[in-house]
Amino acid sequence: MNTGGFYISDWKAWNLASPDAAPPATPPLLRRRITPVGQKALGMAWQFPQAAASRLILSSRHGEFSRTLSLLDSVVQEQETSPADFTLSVHHALIGLLSIAQNNQRGHTAVASGAESFCFGLIEALGCLHENPQEPVLLIHFDDVLPGAYATFNETTDQPIALVLLLGAEKTGDEFRVETKAAASQNPQTTNHAQDFINFLQSDAKETISINANRQWHWTRHAHA
Secondary structure, rough: OOOOOOOEEEEEEEEEOOOOOOOOOHHHHOOOOOOOHHHHHHHHHHHHHHHHHOOOEOOOOOOOHHHHHHHHHHHHHHOOOHHHHHHOOOHHHHHHHHHHHHOOOOOEEEEEEOEEEHHHHHHHHHHHHHOOOOOEEEEEEEEEEOOOOHOOOOOHHHHOOEEEEEEOOOOOEEEEEEEEEEEOOOOOOOHOOOOOOHHHOOOOEEEEEEEOOEEEEEEEOOOOO
16 A cells, blocks of 8 residues: 655654653643643644644554553452543543644544554544645654553553654655555564654655564655655
8 A cells, every 4th residue: 555645744752762852831631630641742732833723633552541550440449430530541532632622623533553553543644634635634643651560561662652743735845655565574573663753754764664563664755846
C-alpha cells in the first residue's frame, strides 16, 4: 500500500530524551486526573492554533493504562470505583477532552492497533485528509510503559512518548510518503514506530524503514519544488 504524498505543516514531540520540551500551561480541563504523558500530548496539541479547526486523530497502544489498572485493583479489593476514573478510562477520553476544551465539533477518532498504533493512526489521518483536503488533520500519539505486574509485557524499546503532527494539503516544505509491505522474517524489528518517525523527522535522511513482526513501514521524504 502506498498512501501518496502528504505534507507536515508542523510537529512537536516529547520523550525522556527531551525532558525540557514541556508544553505551556493548558486549561484545567486538560490537566486534571490525566497522566503526565497524557498531559504532554494534550499540552503540545494545545499549542497548535489550527487544532480547534482540525479533524482530530488520537493513536495510542495502551492509552492511560494506569487508570484502567487502578479500576481493576478497586474491583479486586471490592472497593468503590471512581466514576471520574471510569469516564476517563475509555480510549478516546483524552481527545474528547481536547475537543470540548477547544469547542472543536469537526469530529475525532481514536486508534489502537498494538505496536503499530502510531502507523495506523497516521493512515487514519491521511484517509481523513484525502476525504477532505481542505480540512487540516491533527494526529496526536502518546504512549507510556505498562506499570506494575503488567511491566513484563513492555518491549525493550518502550518509553513514555508523545508526538503531534499537523497534516495538511498545502504544499509547503518536504513531501512525505509511506508505503507498507510484508516484513521479511530475518529483518530486525523496531517496535517503537513513533520514535522511529521522530528520528526520521529530525534527520536529513531521505528514507527510513520501521519494522515489526508482520509488516515494514517505509517512509520517504521528497523535496518540494
